[in-house]
Amino acid sequence: MALTPSFGALRDQILELAYLRSDDRVLDIGAGTGLLALEAAPYVAHVAALDISEPMCRRLQRNQRRLGITNVDTFTASAVELPIADGTVDVVISNYCFHHVSDADKRRALSEIYRVLHPGGRVVIADMMFSLTATDTHDRAVLALLARRMLSKGFSGLLRLTKNALRVLGGRWEHPARAQWWAESLAAAGFAAVRVHELEHEGGIVTARRARASDTLAPSPLLGV
8 A cells, every 4th residue: 555645645635525424435446455445444334446456456455454444345347347336326536547548438437437426426536637748838847847756766767767758659658638638528427516626746636526406507617726
């Protein structure tokens, strides 16, 4: 489980924005070893922790047993095909999972999230939020920051930077999406109260809720800090 101060602070921010309640049923997508799921579990009724990696799921289960947590169920599955019944989830959370999948799969995952949430259910997703095309000042600043981080590690960092550049050129790197993409895609999927909180580094946190029948129109996506 990642326990660095930066990951701990991001975890706390995600859970704070999720407004967890004691009767909530929570789904953690891309749960990894349990950074979010195991922290949320004592405060809610149930957590479904989902990850596509079976070894990660096994590590999460070991961490769960070590902590004596009994209200977390683990699923090895993809975000684009959730093994969860319609309308049975109160809160969906995710931390740095979606940059691993294409934009098309992100949209499919958002449709799945909408399906499993009950009306009014909440979603909080943290992820990389920039574009590799560096079309604006924010994207260029993020890419420069990432490059400086790698180069600060000396030769090993230079080697990693070179490998990543080759992966980008070959179309084999990760697939981060800009904050505006998230705002527009959530709104298009039917979510209401869409907000994107851009962070100081390469990431951001998007929050929204599944629209209720009383929501005649979803509000316009809004970028925030």
